[in-house]
Amino acid sequence: MTFQKLTDLRQLKLMANTIRQDTLRSLLEAKSGHSAGPLGLADFFSAMYFNILNHEPKNPKWEFRDRFVLSCGHVCPVQYTAMANAGYFPKEELMTLRKLGTRLHGHPHNGSLPGIENSSGPLGQGTSQAVGKALAARMEGKKHYIYCLTSDGEHNEGQPWEAWMFAAKYKLSNLIAFIDRNYIQIDGNTENIMPLDPLDEKYRAFNINTISVDGNDISAILNAVDSAKKSGKFSMIILNTIPGKGVSFMEKKYEWHGKPPNDAEYDLAIKELLSERQRIENETF
Numbered sequence: 001m002t003f004q005k006l007t008d009l010r011q012l013k014l015m016a017n018t019i020r021q022d023t024l025r026s027l028l029e030a031k032s033g034h035s036a037g038p039l040g041l042a043d044f045f046s047a048m049y050f051n052i053l054n055h056e057p058k059n060p061k062w063e064f065r066d067r068f069v070l071s072c073g074h075v076c077p078v079q080y081t082a083m084a085n086a087g088y089f090p091k092e093e094l095m096t097l098r099k100l101g102t103r104l105h106g107h108p109h110n111g112s113l114p115g116i117e118n119s120s121g122p123l124g125q126g127t128s129q130a131v132g133k134a135l136a137a138r139m140e141g142k143k144h145y146i147y148c149l150t151s152d153g154e155h156n157e158g159q160p161w162e163a164w165m166f167a168a169k170y171k172l173s174n175l176i177a178f179i180d181r182n183y184i185q186i187d188g189n190t191e192n193i194m195p196l197d198p199l200d201e202k203y204r205a206f207n208i209n210t211i212s213v214d215g216n217d218i219s220a221i222l223n224a225v226d227s228a229k230k231s232g233k234f235s236m237i238i239l240n241t242i243p244g245k246g247v248s249f250m251e252k253k254y255e256w257h258g259k260p261p262n263d264a265e266y267d268l269a270i271k272e273l274l275s276e277r278q279r280i281e282n283e284t285f
């Protein structure tokens with residue numbers, strides 16, 4: 001069965017809303033895990049798994065599939081939720097997140113869950129994995145794209161910078177990378193811990209095609225990917241996201257980096273997300 005992409009913006013926005021709700025449910029059930037990053041990335045994951053990727057969830061090893069490489073492994077609850085909604089595995093399995101014997105580990109393991117292209121958790125490493133996959137695909141004459149998601153906190157390490165220098169030097173135009181620029185990391189604001197701004201200028205100085213977008217705007221993300229493909233260069237798309245997006249008391253609060261909601265917080269969050277869903281349904285485009 002061929003995977004049917006969503007091309008309608010309202011459908012993609014509704015999927016992002018579903019992804020937010022399902023992600024919070026799995027975190028509530030797990031009683032541990034990360035909330036802020038995943039909520040901020042729900043629009044990106046809706047765009048990625050339901051429009052951008054050429055993939056076959058029922059045939060996860062399909063030779064011609066695009067590869068999605070997650071570098072900031074701790075945000076995986078939102079990836080699992082997008083994957084379950086796309087049909088990689090039954091949605092009920094989301095309730096096994098972080099439990100003993102699960103395939104949905106707290107940080108992804110590519111030997112456990114079909115569709116997970118790389119193991120991650122140690123920050124930074126996915127960037128080099130993506131570069132390696134892109135170089136290998138080019139050497140083998142393959143036409144698929146490699147997409148990599150990295151985070152701003154990962155830039156405290158040298159590894160992303162090394163990987164992207166390499167991608168620029170070898171003009172890896174089959175690689176499109178994204179940064180979750182949400183200005184938070186584990187214990188504070190990125191600019192207090194290790195300042196990164198002006199991040200876009202730094203990337204341009206590396207001779208990288210750099211595009212900065214509102215990372216919570218699905219149509220902006222789709223346009224950025226189109227423009228990256230047309231550039232014929234290795235591209236970096238900076239996703240300016242709001243951590244905790246969609247749940248007022250979680251938004252822009254680094255304290256929600258690695259904390260799940262409790263029952264009362266979950267109920268409040270779902271209430272807000274349901275009213276946002278209503279708004280999307282009534283929106284005129």
Ligand SMILES: Cc1ncc(C[n+]2csc(CCOP(=O)(O)OP(=O)(O)O)c2C)c(N)n1
Nearest residue numbers: 037072121122123151152153184185186257
């Ligand atoms: C090599 C390594 N060092 C430290 C950690 C611990 N750690 C996990 S998440 C995190 C913060 C990363 O920042 P970011 O990805 O921007 O976090 P978010 O935006 O999701 O809050 C840290 C330091 C790790 N996983 N790997």
Ligand SMILES: [Mg+2]
Nearest residue numbers: 152153184185
């Ligand atoms: Mg961050």
